[in-house]
Each structure stands twice: as structure tokens, then as C-alpha cells.
Amino acid sequence: MSPRKKVIEQWADCFARQDWKQMLELFTEDIERWEVGAPHRTHGKAEFEKEVLPGPEVVRLGNRVEKLIEEGSVVVAEGRAQVFKKDGSILDIQYCDVFEFDGEKIRRITAYGSVV
Numbered sequence: 001m002s003p004r005k006k007v008i009e010q011w012a013d014c015f016a017r018q019d020w021k022q023m024l025e026l027f028t029e030d031i032e033r034w035e036v037g038a039p040h041r042t043h044g045k046a047e048f049e050k051e052v053l054p055g056p057e058v059v060r061l062g063n064r065v066e067k068l069i070e071e072g073s074v075v076v077a078e079g080r081a082q083v084f085k086k087d088g089s090i091l092d093i094q095y096c097d098v099f100e101f102d103g104e105k106i107r108r109i110t111a112y113g114s115v116v
Contacts, residue, residue: 004075004101005068011099011106012079016063020053028102033109059084073101081113092116 014023
């Protein structure tokens with residue numbers, strides 16, 4: 001497995017364990033994330049942590065990467081995530097995220113997802 005694909009595996013593991021500190025270490029300082037269709041993009045680690053990471057209503061998360069495709073400095077990850085909430089509800093999400101790298105750090109994420 002290539003070094004960049006290993007970074008995406010680490011990202012998925014951090015997500016599932018809710019280890020945000022370790023996840024942020026995988027990003028460049030100027031990380032940018034756009035959820036396709038959303039009017040706003042997040043810029044930088046502080047904004048990412050504030051706007052993207054789950055809030056206190058989330059009990060735990062699950063994340064399973066099913067496919068990784070790499071081309072140059074881009075890795076595409078397809079998979080499924082679950083969000084388990086305090087009220088007992090569960091969100092099942094199918095995603096396809098495009099990760100652009102600067103060296104071995106994630107510089108930009110374009111996120112495509114759908115609740116299934």
C-alpha cells in the first residue's frame with residue numbers, strides 16, 4: 001500500500017476512534033474541505049475542528065473504507081460511515097471523498113456523501 005493510501009487508512013481509523021488530535025496531524029495547516037453542495041468551505045485546522053468534527057450529541061462513529069484509488073497526488077476513498085447519536089438514532093452514510101495531498105499530508109478534501 002502506498003504511503004498516501006496509508007494516510008487515508010489512518011484518517012478512517014482516527015474518525016472511527018474519534019481521535020481528532022491525531023486526525024488533525026494528518027492535515028496541512030491550511031487544510032481545506034468542501035462538502036459538495038454546501039455553500040461554505042472550511043479553511044485551516046481550527047475551522048475544520050470547529051465546523052466539521054461531530055458535536056456532543058454523537059456517542060460514537062464507525063468508518064469503513066471499501067476502495068482506494070490513487071493518481072498522482074490524489075487519493076479517492078469510497079466507503080461507509082455510521083454516526084451513533086445519544087438519542088439512539090443512527091445515520092448510515094455512503095461517501096466518496098477526494099483527498100489532495102501536499103507531500104504526505106492531506107491538503108484538500110472534497111466530500112461527496114449521502115445518507116442511505
